[in-house]
Amino acid sequence: MMEALVKLKSFGIECLRVLRVTRKPTKQEFWTVAKAAALGMAVIGLLGFAVHLIRQYLFPAI
Numbered sequence: 001m002m003e004a005l006v007k008l009k010s011f012g013i014e015c016l017r018v019l020r021v022t023r024k025p026t027k028q029e030f031w032t033v034a035k036a037a038a039l040g041m042a043v044i045g046l047l048g049f050a051v052h053l054i055r056q057y058l059f060p061a062i
Helices: 002-021 027-058
Strands: none
Touching: none
């Protein structure tokens, strides 16, 4: 029981340390991350669509 409390306290201290170091991103940082995320989603979506088309071509519905 005490070990769990020690781990919980340690986790809380780690969380507070991370929160103290974080800061709000600049507008340029935000847009860079947003563009990278949008590009990643588009690539994954196009890949999924290509797989869907290939599957449809190879195994047409009966």
